[in-house]
Amino acid sequence: MKKNLGSFVVGDSTKCTGCKACEVACFAVHSRQNNPVGKTVGTVTVPVTPKLYLTRFEQGCMPIQCKHCEDAPCLNVCTKGAISRIDNQVIVDPEKCIGCKDCMQACPFGAIALLPYAKDGKLAAQAMGETKVFASKCDLCAGVEGGPACVRVCPHQALRLVDPEAEAEEKKIKAAEALLMTKNWR
Amino acid sequence: MGIPEIEDAGCLLCFGYNGADSHPIVARRIVRGKQKGMKIICVDPRVTETARISDMHLQLKGGSNLALVNAMANVIWNEGLADIKFIEEHTNGFDEFLKVIEKYTPEYAETISHVPAEEIRKAARLYATTKPAMILYGMGVCQFTQAVDVVKGLANLALMTGNFGGPSMGIGPVRGQNNVQGACDMGALPNCYPGYQSVTDPEIRAKFEKAWGVPLSDKVGCAITHVPHRVLEEKDETKRIHAYYIFGEDPAQSDPDLAEIRETLDKCDFVVMQDIYMNKTGLHADVILPSTAWGEHDGVYTCADRGFQRIRKVIEPDPGLKTDWQIIQEISTAMGYPMHYENTEEIWNEMIDLCPSFKGATYEKMEKYGSVQWPCRDKSMEDKGTPYLHKGGKFATKDNRGVFYATDWHPPMELENDEYPMSLSTVREVGHYSVRTMTGNCRTLRNLEDEPGWVQMNTQDCERMGLVKGELVKILSKRGYCITRCLPTDRVKPGATYMTYQWWIGACNELTNAKLDPISNTPEYKYCACRVEKIKDQEWAENHVKELYDEIRTQMGITAGKGDH
Amino acid sequence: MNYFVKGNPDLCIGCRTCMIGCVVAHEGKHIFEVDPDSYTFNPRLHMVKTAKISVPVQCKHCENPACMAACPAGAIQMKDHAVIIDTSKCMGCKSCMDACPFGAIDMVTEAGKFQADGKERVVANKCDLCSGIPGGPACVRVCPTAALTLVKEDELADAMEKKRMEAARNLFRDNQE
């Protein structure tokens, strides 16, 4: 049946070691879309710009990335229309982004970072010789074969692709079956 | 027996009847009976709600009903559980019956029904030794080409265990349609006048001719399921049907082999359709007569337990809209037989005076007692009707004895084959009623379930075919195909599929087989061969379904409520 | 303690009247209007049917709600013995949906409210124990088989006390033998 909600990836700090393989993989697969990046490090000619961010906190670390909110504050706040919902996912168009930082402020997860924008193997330039930046955030590997690269490369399966509708349905079934066990609670 | 008696039975044999989906109010009695300690034997190829709470669920293979019923009789007799006294005092034909059931050992029945022999034995013992034992049967019995035989077979079980003539026992048909009992009571059958009075009986005919002041035919009429033949294939010009007047029925949705039905309606010279909303039959009608719905008119319904109940007008219909009886009255008058009634009670009173078994069921009594179960022969307020039939083992036969009647099992008319390897049975779902002429226009119910409906399939079959929940699939039979959504469930057995028949797009009657039971003329809705095909391009299929739906709605002139929530 | 509604699978016949009752209760009179867009069909409980079971599943109104902990917007709070979502604060991030182990939270469109791109607003939706609706949980009221019960603190405490006494009696009997 047609999916109605955006999927998202969540990290598990109990499994994450903080190796950043997810960030590098994220950069690799996305960079490839408009830069000549191969499979080895030596083919890269642009700065590493991931769309998820390994985050250290008091109890450990885990990558933080976009939840693809259904009433997305970033999308709602973007005056340039650079953020849109495509196939349920919230996607930034770096070409349209002017780097106003409103989305960063609107996002409650810190899932967006301003990073240099590279194209054709070079940093994209703007007027006065400045480098163009863009709001970099998870697009759930839209157009990437095999789905989210972060999930695929994590050596500890600390990242999970959540299909919220399918999972809710499974959880409902479990919850229903639990009721069999508590039916004689009195 | 009455519906309220169900919950007081010691044992309920629930055969081919899924109360939760077809009659939640009856299901409530079953649940309550369970709470009171009633033993439940559920015979159904699917895990129904009743099966789920039953003590024994015999998950038989579809189309094996009679083999199982005869085997239960075989066990009851061979294990000495029969009520010999009742058989001797109140029945005929037992020896002939024994000869037929002799070969139906549980082991033999297992080969047909796939229910383990030991389970059949246990079920027979439980039914025969728990008193009082009641049988409820539904469309899982009636919608086969071998339907009446199975009803008789179930009656045999009740007869041989003495489960007749008292409360919470006997056999209860739980009807397929709202007020279908009422329609039969009122003579909406080709062979009788109201009150089951035969049209071929000269005495009875004379009574009606006198009352109505016209000569009446002595010929049995045409069953609805014979109409296609009489329109399309009848060679005798005098017998061919040229005009077809359809009330509150949607054969272009509810009858088997819809392609044939459409051809029938199109080739019939004149089709009148009288209903509360537009439906598929209406698309082929020459004249459409809109009439009032429940709540907009008075009348009497008969419950499945023979109880007459009044229904009352609660709101005024739109101006210009007429009730069914007013329309009939006007048509009749226009056709040269002036008819004039002031209200439904006048009609009712005329009718009960012509029907001995209904005679005492006055509006006054219905008002006072809520329900009056026929036979009710006396107008005095003391005759409150008959909660259960055959009191004291007295049956409605000449010698008051019940008759055993056994036949051999035969398989359904169309079995699975290489081309169509699965079986299809039509079923109900709670919420949408019947062909949903009514409920399809209820937004809330449509939100619960909408086009193109579902095909229930075993999860293993789905895995094998790579089908997931909600995926659109094509389902085909020799007669046609439709598109519907796949619902993987372990409630059904591998190889079997189930569809509800109310959807315009997922119309399973495009597939069903029009073969009939020779006595009841009911088609074999519960069994035909089919094939399920995966649709690769789901996006196309989703759009296609939407287009088909929009097209039908446009044809019907529906503009409100796009219904694509 | 928070209250909660629980279904009894032995009584449930899977008819989904509870779902309809829920929608009717929360949508009020909109449901009888002719305009098809005048109401949304968002039942806050869902019928689950498997081979073993038919029963509606809804929020358990946990005492330490995982949804509340996961919400970055502070849109979920405990009030009047229930865990309640303030949809005006919700931004549809699905964190609660992911956190809830019972699948009791759905994301639904809010009729008549729109996002910047013109699409309807989507927010979290779950059982609120019919907060503010006279007569209490509609699902309990409409169930034809009385399969749903509103469980309150006292009833649960009484049931536990009864079980403890029974356990004590059994142990006492064992000790005597």
Added chain:
Amino acid sequence: MIVAIDQNLCTGCRECAEVCPAYAIVGEQGKPQTIDTSRCVMCGQCVQKCKSYVSILTHGKDAYEKVKKERNIPDCVQEPLFAAHAVCNIDKVNAALADPEKLTMVQCAPAVRVAIAEEFGADLGTLAPGKLAAALRKIGFDRVYDTNFPADVTIMEEGTELIKRVTQGGVLPMFTSCCPAWVKFMENTYPEIKDHLSSCKSPQQMGGAIFKTYGAELEGTDGSKVFSVSVMPCTCKEFECERPEMKDSGYRDVDVVMTTRDLAWLIKSKNIDWDALAEEEFDQPLGLYTGAGTIFGVTGGVMEAAIRTGYELITGQPIPDVEVTAVRGTEGFRVSHLKVGDLTLKVGVVTGLKNVVPVIEAMKAGQLDLHFIEVMTCPEGCVSGGGQPKLLMDTDRAEAYAARRKATFDHDKELPYRKSHENPAIKKIYDEFLKEPNGPIAHHLLHTKYCIK
């Protein structure tokens, strides 16, 4: 230090510790790690694994250029830099190239030619010996030689040594000594088994010793003028060339080692357009090689090459099938029994250094009945070496290794000579210079004693 972890960059994930075969990476989870140099074998697997990159977000805008400078990496490089890294000696190479007094001779290891093209965007495991030779020549090396040639020499020497040990009752089993990380590990952990190690130097070191002697002679000069550079898939080779005993030519046999990655940087820094390079040949005679030399790059390759030659040396007959598939594979420890005339040669192949421990323990317990054991530290031999192109995603690892292995075997198939002893240049060097395998000159130049520590 040859392999190091940058304390400012390390996140303490300890993924490197998972792949370190020597348990040399120490530190608390979540804190920067350090390398215990007393244990480290410099295999560089940590370098391959590390994903803790210099990040604009975490380390600031200027950090990248600063780290690049610290590591002597050419300015033009813009690729990600990681916490675990290896020494970069490009500056030394550039200095020698600029020195008119120096005759620069470069050799490159078999595994380099199946991987270097990846750094220029080619498919994983693209075979590119011709472009490699062309690039080296374009960079300005005076002689473009090949480690595959001394690999053929190694077979002559090591094969002869093995036959001697088997027929004359020497210490058995004999272990290969081409992998410097393995040698270092043995010295660190099992010095007591040093006599089991072949006395042969590695092909790199044999090459270095030959360049500064026979090689210099061919040029009519002497070893002091020769600057010997090698390009290796290995980070440990730099350690090997710096070993004090490695100067039997009278000079340091190999002056400086570049990894495959370093060479890619050097090519880029010289603005050489890899894609536009026309294929060229290696220089003769020290660049002429056989398929046997080239398969040194994969696990089991040394063994297979040795058998191709050993069979003929022992039986006097050509081996029936040149492809000794019995010793191929990627499992950590593989054993084969091979019929060589009347002798049943029992051989073992170890790949992945951790897998050697149970083998040694079994040997010490007297439970290992083998004549000859090849040991390679890296997961699938030198094609998976610590100096090879690093993958952005570890999910590509299996594909990369398989492709590089396949390219190696494909190269073997296409070469005119597939057995070391059939190499005309080998015949020539033994005729003109070395005289006989394991002879006095060979012994002096090409063999050594380990465990000096």
